[in-house]
Amino acid sequence: xxxxxxxxxxxxxxxxxxxxxxxxxxxxxxxxxxxxxxxxxxxxxxxxxxxxxxxxxxxxxxxxxxxxxxxxxxxxxxxxxxxxxxxxxxxxxxxxxxxxxxxxxxxxxxxxxxxxxxxx
Numbered sequence: 448x449x450x451x452x453x454x455x456x457x458x459x460x461x462x463x464x465x466x467x468x469x470x471x472x473x474x475x476x477x478x479x480x481x482x483x484x485x486x487x488x489x490x491x492x493x494x495x496x497x498x499x500x501x502x503x504x505x506x507x508x509x510x511x512x513x514x515x516x517x518x519x520x521x522x523x524x525x526x527x528x529x530x531x532x533x534x535x536x537x538x539x540x541x542x543x544x545x546x547x548x549x550x551x552x553x554x555x556x557x558x559x560x561x562x563x564x565x566x567x
């Protein structure tokens with residue numbers, strides 16, 4: 448892509464990487480690392496015409512989440528995720544997207560709390 452001077456790389460990360468949690472810290476740390484990797488790759492390829500998009504879907508209704516009680520306002524359908532990724536990749540303006548925009552607000556609030564408060 449860099450040699451051609453065009454292209455889009457899409458990385459599926461997670462809101463879990465925005466703030467470490469006691470219950471899923473391994474998954475969250477892997478996603479935080481992946482988000483940082485995509486950020487570095489984006490910076491490296493920015494001048495070469497390659498767009499790098501980080502996607503943070505939040506909850507997605509899949510077989511993996513089947514049977515879980517998920518908040519409807521924060522839970523996306525797979526087709527919704529696909530549409531948002533496609534639109535963001537086509538427009539090539541955003542560096543990162545939350546599939547449901549409400550997640551940006553939720554994670555901004557969570558990250559604004561002192562880290563000590565999340566330990567309780």
